[in-house]
Amino acid sequence: MMANPGTIVLIAWLLPALSFLVLALVFPFRRLGRPAAWFSVLCATGAFAAAVMAWRIQSVSAHPAHLVWPWLTSDGRSIADVGVLADAESTIMLCLVSLVSLLVQLYSIGYLHDEPPAALGRYYVYQSLFAFSMMGLALAPNLLQLFMCWELVGLCSYLLIGYWYQKPSAARAAVKAFWITKAGDVGLLIGLVMLSRQAGTFDITEIHSMVASGTLPVAGLSIITFCIYLGAMGKSAQFPFHVWLPDAMEGPTPVSALIHAATMVTAGVYLLVRTEWLFALTPDVLLIVAWIGAFTALLAAVLACVQDDIKRVLAYSTVSQLGYMMTAIGAGAAAAGFFHLLTHGLFKALLFLGAGSVIHAVRSNDLPDMGGLARRMPQTATVFIIGTLSLAGIPLFGGYLSKEEILGAVWAGGLPGPFAVLMFVAFLTAFYMFRVVFLAFFGAPAMAHAAAGHGHGHGHGAHEPHEPPVTMLLPLWILAILTMAVGVYFTLNHGEAEAAPPAWLTPSAVGAGVAGILLAWLTYGSRTIDAASLAGMFGPIRSAALAKFWIDDVIEGVFNVVLLGFSRVVGWVDRYLVDGVLNVVSAWTLVVGDDLRGIQTGKAQDYVFSVGVGVLVLVLLMRLVFA
């Protein structure tokens, strides 16, 4: 079965497009709701099968398959192609995207069972479009197609965050996410255009070979890579663009799992992994990437410690882990960052779907409304704890090795500052995640589960939390098993890292994780340490974190002052200068016309007289002036 992997990835790419077109164009089918959902799931299954097949073939042949068609031809030469590039990174990314996409679509059938059929159909239209765009982004053979798909996933993110558009907070969050990522995208577009001017092409492979042979001029490259990094900052929620991601949790939880944890937010990391050879030419930008990544990781971890909304904790943890990946790339170890992207995609999707299952059961996002759920939902609790252990970097779980690799790479990359920050963040990560675990799944059950008005406004009365239906449990177990399998597999077949990490690294990293878990257990599990007094120890930091370090306010202030101020100036110019000139001209025309009306007497003799005088004047002019 040595078929061309290019064709197979093309099939994987086009199946969601088929699903999107069918659902978008055939209205009656879409409005049926559930059949439309199953059709979309079917296409996603096919896409996943094709993706896995392509990955298997690709890993054997180890030769990138390039399948492109000319697009935007000018002077007989194609400015940019459209098609697929199946190499090691893109096929693995394709597998991750199609897998999580499939599981999330399956999960959503159970999660959104209360939705009206038409809304459910709309949801699956967006889901299919997202799968198509994200795969296109992963497979893009040139940067222009990548940018196009990049914008498309941004659009899908906007549409899906605002899925419950009747909720003002959801609509607001959707707009916020769109605008803030767009601010970064402007940088990306500028960077790509400048890069294509310098290299003469958008094609990734061609630019790579130019870099490899050293024919790409390095002068001014720092600006280009920084502009590209700006786009990645917006998409991957790096400080100060991270503010959109926690608000994006207004969307349905499966959407958060797919877009805002596993795939779309990692697009920025993926872009940097794709162009690491370009960034390697600009070490100054890489240093910025590393420091901002580490700072983002720390900031988001601190913020995650004080959140009471389970989804917001996970959102900040995503931001923090994205910071990890970025730091690895900044340290020149893009492979480690990409590895963490993959394992993170698995276990964070698992955590979000687990959280969704909890929210589905108690009809609230808030941790105080939960408690003691492990007895009522043992399966959900098990998979959630697997995901948490993986995120905390406990050995044998998925996230352990990738985290180790990042820490080792950052140390080897000669960045002790970010290394120390990441080490501390590892401790914080374990702490805040196990805080969630102890608060939600252990301890005493909250008395009033879900006061009305919380959650999604389903309008259910109080009821006993119970395990979700099988469509939701199945994806959870698949992700949990995969997370475990990845961890065990790579622990057993651990290839030698390029730069062997120092011997003390593993014990200290695991120690940081265990210490975090221990602190969380003492505080929220056994209650040996009073949570209030622990919070009191960090008084100012805690209150600052509760205010999100005022970053949102600063951005809003900047927005209000700069953008709205500028708009006001432009508005004034338009209203009084541009319109003013036009109004004066039109008023003048009216007045002059009114005055000139008097000379039209209607008598033929006056006209003849005017003609005669006119001729006389012309003759005199010709004689005297133009003689």
Next chain:
Amino acid sequence: MGLQPYLILSAVVFCIGLFGVTTRRNTIGILLGVELMMNAVNINLVALARFNGSSAGMVFTVFTICITVTEAALGLAIVILLFRTRRTVMADHLDLLKG
């Protein structure tokens, strides 16, 4: 005798015609002025044809005279119709061109 006296005569007749057209209150007087202007043109044509040694101008003049006759007939007909509908032929009462 040179060309100039003919042209001066023509110009004088033309100006008299134009003066009549612009100043006469009676429509028939205006028509007479138009006839004078036409004849000034005819004098011009004949004189120039004679001095250029080309007969085209003379032939053209014959045409013009014919057209002038029909034009006079038409003009008088219009004046009669005007009198029937408006009961006046005074030009300063006729301001139908005014919108």
